[in-house]
Amino acid sequence: MKALAGRYVDLAIWLGLATLPYWIGAAGGYTSLGTRVVVMALAATALNFLLGFTGVLSFGHAAYFGLGAYGAGMTIKYLVPSTGLGILVGVAAGTAAAAIVGALIARLRGVYFAMVTIAFGQVFYFIAFRWNAVTGGDDGLSGWRRLPIDLGFGSIDILGNDQAFYYLTLAGFAVAVAVMAALLRSPFGRSLLAIRENERRARFLGIPVEQHIWLSFVVSCFFVSLAGALYALLNNFADPHDLRWDQSGDFVIMAVLGGMRTFWGPLVGAAIFVVLQDYLSTLTDNWMSLIGVFFILVVMFFPRGVLGMLRRRKATS
Amino acid sequence: MSLLQVDNVSRQFGSLVAVQGVSMSVAAGELRAVIGPNGAGKTTLFNLISGFFPPTSGRMTFDGRDVTRLPPHRRVAIGIARTFQITEVFPDLTVAENLRIAVEAAAGYRLRPWLSQRAAREVRDRVDALLELGSLGAKADRPIAELPHGDQRATEIMMALALRPRLLLLDEPTAGMGDQETYDITRLVRRLHQDRELSIVLIEHDMRVIFHLADRILVLAEGKVLAEGTPAEIAADERVQAAYLGKAA
Numbered sequence: 001m002k003a004l005a006g007r008y009v010d011l012a013i014w015l016g017l018a019t020l021p022y023w024i025g026a027a028g029g030y031t032s033l034g035t036r037v038v039v040m041a042l043a044a045t046a047l048n049f050l051l052g053f054t055g056v057l058s059f060g061h062a063a064y065f066g067l068g069a070y071g072a073g074m075t076i077k078y079l080v081p082s083t084g085l086g087i088l089v090g091v092a093a094g095t096a097a098a099a100i101v102g103a104l105i106a107r108l109r110g111v112y113f114a115m116v117t118i119a120f121g122q123v124f125y126f127i128a129f130r131w132n133a134v135t136g137g138d139d140g141l142s143g144w145r146r147l148p149i150d151l152g153f154g155s156i157d158i159l160g161n162d163q164a165f166y167y168l169t170l171a172g173f174a175v176a177v178a179v180m181a182a183l184l185r186s187p188f189g190r191s192l193l194a195i196r197e198n199e200r201r202a203r204f205l206g207i208p209v210e211q212h213i214w215l216s217f218v219v220s221c222f223f224v225s226l227a228g229a230l231y232a233l234l235n236n237f238a239d240p241h242d243l244r245w246d247q248s249g250d251f252v253i254m255a256v257l258g259g260m261r262t263f264w265g266p267l268v269g270a271a272i273f274v275v276l277q278d279y280l281s282t283l284t285d286n287w288m289s290l291i292g293v294f295f296i297l298v299v300m301f302f303p304r305g306v307l308g309m310l311r312r313r314k315a316t317s
Numbered sequence: 318m319s320l321l322q323v324d325n326v327s328r329q330f331g332s333l334v335a336v337q338g339v340s341m342s343v344a345a346g347e348l349r350a351v352i353g354p355n356g357a358g359k360t361t362l363f364n365l366i367s368g369f370f371p372p373t374s375g376r377m378t379f380d381g382r383d384v385t386r387l388p389p390h391r392r393v394a395i396g397i398a399r400t401f402q403i404t405e406v407f408p409d410l411t412v413a414e415n416l417r418i419a420v421e422a423a424a425g426y427r428l429r430p431w432l433s434q435r436a437a438r439e440v441r442d443r444v445d446a447l448l449e450l451g452s453l454g455a456k457a458d459r460p461i462a463e464l465p466h467g468d469q470r471a472t473e474i475m476m477a478l479a480l481r482p483r484l485l486l487l488d489e490p491t492a493g494m495g496d497q498e499t500y501d502i503t504r505l506v507r508r509l510h511q512d513r514e515l516s517i518v519l520i521e522h523d524m525r526v527i528f529h530l531a532d533r534i535l536v537l538a539e540g541k542v543l544a545e546g547t548p549a550e551i552a553a554d555e556r557v558q559a560a561y562l563g564k565a566a
């Protein structure tokens with residue numbers, strides 16, 4: 001029964017996303033807002049692979065998001081005018097950095113892990129911020145744009161056509177999410193769950209905990225870099241703010257807001273966050289405080305997040 | 318032939334010497350009890366044998382191989398499994414899921430992103446066999462945190478058994494249990510020892526359990542070996558009576 005209900009939720013979510021460009025206008029939004037939701041949902045879901053399903057809090061995921069963004073932008077601007085190659089380089093850069101940083105910090109736990117991820121994140125931020133000549137410094141990396149995707153037999157115009165870019169992003173999201181879901185249902189995913197549940201027990205079942213945390217971190221950052229690359233393409237711009245600690249905090253907020261013990265929670269959290277941000281920022285410059293208050297209320301009254309709370313309701317009624 | 322050899326092992330915490338020059342030899346197929354007053358260093362000795370932390374000095378071999386500095390997961394791989402004084406399981410998961418993680422880890426599947434149908438079926442069968450052995454079948458799909466302490470304990474022991482160990486370390490498996498639960502666990506331990514010829518080291522406070530099960534007993538007090546021998550020898554040992562049995566009675 002539970003599995004069946006889960007399948008209906010999956011179906012509803014995929015249907016909603018697949019038809020989004022056709023209803024978001026009627027709901028008062030616009031297509032590229034939907035794209036932003038999907039990109040942020042990808043980042044938050046990827047963060048949650050580590051946070052919700054391995055039990056490790058990273059406060060520096062923006063670094064890999066930003067590396068994905070700059071990797072894509074700089075490739076297109078300086079090297080080869082190819083959207084596909086930009087994405088590849090962005091993802092490779094973010095993942096490689098995560099592999100190195102992850103190896104250095106996999107032994108740390110709890111607050112120490114979180115603090116050191118912030119510190120490493122800020123290093124990347126300062127590089128992007130200071131290295132004016134290459135990264136555009138404070139102004140960000142502009143003067144480039146996403147280019148039509150050449151399929152050999154034809155090309156897709158993702159620049160002029162918001163809808164085409166939305167579907168490109170959704171395809172990336174779908175593949176990423178399917179891979180993460182499959183991993184979480186595998187023996188590897190269960191070993192991560194074991195670490196979240198009880199690190200000591202996991203270790204004395206023969207699981208080398210540090211190695212698995214490292215792997216989880218790298219998988220998580222791989223998909224966060226993909227989100228970052230897509231985000232830069234969406235904006236035709238890479239912003240040093242994409243790398244900064246407060247962006248990392250936003251990802252954590254999205255995951256917790258939606259419910260970090262549920263697979264779709266981060267998607268729900270990202271949707272709420274992005275839509276609220278879009279709406280509130282037209283009313284006040286102080287939108288972040290309002291989101292902050294909302295976040296505190298959710299955490300106080302629904303500590304399992306919005307989706308976690310809905311699940312609870314259904315289970316008890 | 319001795320399976321586990323502990324040679325003059327010590328462990329210091331700051332100025333406290335929790336284990337001091339302890340030596341012990343456990344034969345293959347032996348059931349060894351470790352007893353001693355609170356704070357005697359029994360759990361610390363287990364932590365040393367299982368690799369929770371390294372000894373300050375001394376040496377340990379398992380099956381002739383030096384394991385003194387081997388990390389815990391490598392010791393598990395060569396056949397050393399343990400349970401904890403305070404039950405350590407995966408609280409949010411069901412009994413079957415707890416066992417499944419142990420079975421998959423033991424099968425070397427921990428890095429697999431998928432399993433073949435056949436491997437998945439083998440895992441399931443093994444989980445079922447462990448559920449039956451632990452009399453946990455009826456509770457397989459219950460979240461383990463909801464179950465009584467005795468069932469959590471039984472699950473933890475089954476998780477250790479899932480690893481197909483050659484040496485099983487049980488830290489006070491009957492602590493905090495009622496008479497019936499204590500009896501069940503005692504019977505289970507004896508069955509494991511007799512039917513499977515598993516070597517077991519058992520820390521225990523309950524004298525009935527110890528004298529019922531143990532081939533030999535090691536008595537620790539203040540980190541040192543106070544006495545070592547058969548249950549009959551230990552029962553007759555005056556120093557033991559003074560330091561431990563006397564106090565307990």
Ligand SMILES: Nc1ncnc2c1ncn2[C@@H]1O[C@H](COP(=O)(O)OP(=O)(O)OP(=O)(O)O)[C@@H](O)[C@H]1O
Pocket residue numbers: 330333335353354355356357358359360361362402
């Ligand atoms: N990780 C640790 N850090 C500091 N001191 C420790 C540590 N582990 C144990 N000790 C100390 O070492 C001594 C021996 O503890 P241990 O847990 O081995 O005793 P025990 O024989 O298992 O006692 P009990 O019967 O109460 O379980 C105690 O004084 C304890 O406080």
Ligand SMILES: [Mg+2]
Pocket residue numbers: 359360361402
């Ligand atoms: Mg103890």
